[in-house]
Amino acid sequence: MKKFGPMLNGAQRALKLSKYVAVSAAMVAFGHAAMAADAKIPVVAAENFYGDVVQQLGGERVDVTSILSNPEQDPHLFEASPKTARALQHASLVVYNGADYDPWMAKLLAASKGAKRVTIVAADLVGKKGGDNPHLWYDPATMPKVARAVSEALVAADPAHKSAYDANLAKFLDSLKPVDAKVAELHGRYAGVPVTATEPVFGYMSDAVGLTMRNLRFQLATMNDTEASAADIAAFERDLREKRVRVLIYNSQATEALTKRMLKLAQQSKVPTMSVTETEPAGKTYQTWMLTQLDALGTALASGDANGANAAAASGAKGKTQ
Numbered sequence: 001m002k003k004f005g006p007m008l009n010g011a012q013r014a015l016k017l018s019k020y021v022a023v024s025a026a027m028v029a030f031g032h033a034a035m036a037a038d039a040k041i042p043v044v045a046a047e048n049f050y051g052d053v054v055q056q057l058g059g060e061r062v063d064v065t066s067i068l069s070n071p072e073q074d075p076h077l078f079e080a081s082p083k084t085a086r087a088l089q090h091a092s093l094v095v096y097n098g099a100d101y102d103p104w105m106a107k108l109l110a111a112s113k114g115a116k117r118v119t120i121v122a123a124d125l126v127g128k129k130g131g132d133n134p135h136l137w138y139d140p141a142t143m144p145k146v147a148r149a150v151s152e153a154l155v156a157a158d159p160a161h162k163s164a165y166d167a168n169l170a171k172f173l174d175s176l177k178p179v180d181a182k183v184a185e186l187h188g189r190y191a192g193v194p195v196t197a198t199e200p201v202f203g204y205m206s207d208a209v210g211l212t213m214r215n216l217r218f219q220l221a222t223m224n225d226t227e228a229s230a231a232d233i234a235a236f237e238r239d240l241r242e243k244r245v246r247v248l249i250y251n252s253q254a255t256e257a258l259t260k261r262m263l264k265l266a267q268q269s270k271v272p273t274m275s276v277t278e279t280e281p282a283g284k285t286y287q288t289w290m291l292t293q294l295d296a297l298g299t300a301l302a303s304g305d306a307n308g309a310n311a312a313a314a315s316g317a318k319g320k321t322q
């Protein structure tokens with residue numbers, strides 16, 4: 001009697017296995033048939049703005065998964081889960097930021113080395129590395145380079161649709177022109193104007209506009225989740241109280257008691273503030289996201305301008321030259 005148990009189980013297992021194999025074979029056959037017709041290229045982007053750009057460039061030909069997509073969470077504190085690893089397993093194209101913004105990506109990719117895929121690292125395309133400001137997508141020079149590399153990879157994976165990819169790339173590059181125009185306009189008006197920020201997320205864009213960014217050490221402490229020094233905090237507070245800066249750029253995605261305190265102090269001191277995020281908000285494209293924030297910067301700079309003029313007139317101090 002005792003021996004029958006395992007034997008029966010073995011037979012049942014064999015039966016189940018044969019059914020499973022039959023079903024799997026059918027699925028594989030179906031999969032191949034579907035692939036010939038309209039299989040999509042599986043893509044994983046570590047950050048949703050890169051995912052958005054891949055989607056714009058690939059259209060119906062790509063199936064994009066973005067890992068960081070919640071503008072309510074601090075991406076610097078993100079830790080990869082088994083779900084992240086699974087998403088990567090089937091990707092034939094992977095795009096991530098690099099420069100230590102998403103160090104978990106390199107680890108996950110190293111853990112599945114055998115996989116056949118193309119990996120695009122934005123930092124490599126623009127010559128940045130760990131220790132540099134990692135918020136590369138705020139540099140207007142970055143996304144055209146990423147887009148070209150992505151488009152090239154899509155053409156290599158699916159040469160039959162090259163003309164469609166080429167057209168999408170041209171359209172994408174063209175759609176960045178209003179962003180560049182806005183940057184140039186703000187540069188013409190505000191180059192050299194001092195501003196500050198709670199975290200360096202908007203740093204490259206601020207540089208592109210030609211603003212003078214203050215309190216960088218404080219910003220790095222926020223980004224790295226370390227404590228700013230007493231001297232750096234005092235300098236930041238003085239800039240706000242004495243209105244030595246025209247605008248406070250507030251990263252609403254990397255907040256803590258100290259950054260909230262600075263926001264409050266800016267409001268009390270009537271220093272205009274503008275809010276930025278690290279992650280692309282729902283309902284926006286990369287282009288509309290950038291434009292919205294540049295518009296907000298323009299508004300903040302204009303009202304800071306007016307404040308400054310009023311303050312100077314009221315106190316009888318020497319007038320503004322601008």
Ligand SMILES: [Zn+2]
Nearest residue numbers: 199201223278
């Ligand atoms: Zn950041």
